[in-house]
Amino acid sequence: MDSQLFWKEETRRFPHGSGTAVVWVVRLAGAPPDATLVPLFRWSAGADVEAQSLRPPLGAMLRTVTRGKEELTKLADGAALWIEPLRTGGRIRGCLAVRFDADETWRDAIFLWSQDLAARLPVVLEQLRPLVPDGVAALTGQQTLFPLPEPAVGCDEPASLRGTIPLPRPATVPGIPGCIGISREMRELGERLPGIAVSGVNVLLQGESGTGKEIVAAALHHLSGRRRGPFVGQNCAALPESLFESELFGHRAGAFTGAAGEKKGLLSAAHGGTFFLDEIGDMPLPLQIKLLRVMQERRVRRIGDVQTRAVDIRFVAATHQDLRREIRHGRFRLDLFYRLKVVSVDIPPLRHRPEDVAHLLAWFLKHRGREYGEMRVGERALAALQAWRWPGNVRELEN
Known part of the structure; x- marks a missing residue:
């Protein structure tokens, strides 16, 4: 297939009465979470030079192909970003992204053009070769996911700092005390969390290892009416089964061999506050029955x-496992x-919110004694960090 002719015909049909718009098409190579997005096409309408140099929103694209759902996002600069997954035979093969002005008069026409293109693209996606428009640098490999700050023109910086950029001052997610990030996913979580916190109901946190489930659990406690009470946590995977019951329920002196004194137990210690059970999927079945009774x-x-003894506790549990599968297997x-x-x-994994990487990196460096003005990172290093899949999530980045 003549890729150049294909794109020429498609862009000719674009509603040219509209303002500035940028179109990206990527093909999925491999399967999530280890998939790579291969840029096939980039095209811009309008004379906005800044828009013509925009990098592809690969972070949002990766999120779309992973979730398999189209999304429309309003960006901070007044633009809108619409991304549509491309499917054939029930499998996602890539996605189409269109960036345009949020108050665009021809908005509906752009949507119709995009939906029509998205319907035809999947069947020819594998036949199209990567096409780089004139004047645009080749998009090879997995590029940096977000634009990097340009160095100030005419600045006389030392040779040791050339090719590096300053890290941002870490931004806290509104609604989640102690959580760092600027991504849409974390902002949406921060908007939802206060309402859940004040409800007082039990909460199950689900997310991969290292995503910050304990920080979210602590935020639920501090935003709730129980904030003056204790916040007690226990990782169920860290306790041997022989000590589980004693740690949770406590014991009397002489209750068993080695019980020399009285022990209160974590459940009693959490009275009036919140009890956080991390990795609840690793709790032994006999203890699950006793916890249910409590x-x-x-x-x-x-x-x-x-x-x-009476206890007044709110339970927050967390797991990285598929509990429904664990239920099926007994x-x-x-x-x-259901309790x-x-x-x-x-809680979204870090690979779905790579715009948080620079802020998290600055936070960790600050807590290791670095001053904000001293924290810089190489452009290529930051690009590599943003493009990495982070199987260990935030904990992997910290270490």
Whole structure:
């Protein structure tokens, strides 16, 4: 197929009465989360030189091909970004992105053109070769996902700083104390969290390892009416099964061999506050039954004790596992799942919000004694960090 002729015919049909617009088409190579986006085409309408030099929004594109849903986003500069996944045979093969002015008069015509192109592209996607318009640098490999600041014209910087850029001052996500980021995903989570916090219901946090589930759990506590009470957390994967019951429920002196003194237990310690159970999917089945009883009756009995004690606790649990699959395999109780999952919160992985990488990097460096004015990073290094898939998420970046 003549790729040049194909794109020439398609762009000829673009509603040219409109203002500035930029079109990108990418093909998916591999399968998420290790997929790479291969830029096939970039074209701009209008005379805006700045728009013509825009980098492809690969972070948003990767999110679209991973989720398989189209999305329309209003950008901070007054533009709109519409991204449509391209499918054949039930599989996502790539996506089409169009950036245009949010108050564009020809908005509906641009949508119709884009939808018509998106319907025809999947069947020819594999036949098209990457096409680079005149005057545009070749897009080979996985490029930096977000524009990098340009060095000031005429500045006389030392040779050691050339090719580097200053890191931004870390921005806290509104609504999530202690969480760093500027991405749309985290802003949306921050908008949702305060309402969940004040509701007082149990919450199940779901997300990959290293995404910051404990920070979100702590934010739910500090934004709730229980903020003056204790926040007690326990990683279920870190406790051996033989110590689990003693740690959660406590014990009387002499209740078992080695129980020399009284032990209060974490559930009693969380009275009046929030109890956070990290990696709840690793809790042994016998303990799941006992925890369910505590949630139903709001009472705790220590090992070796006859009497029960009333407790007032809000439960927040977190997992990186698919609990529904664990239920099907008999490793997790369905009734406990529904007790915990009154509200479910999904925490996005770092590869879906690469615009947060620079802010997180600055935050970690600051906490290791670096001053904001001293923190710089090479352009190629930042591009590599933004393009990495981060299987270990924020914890991997920190380390």
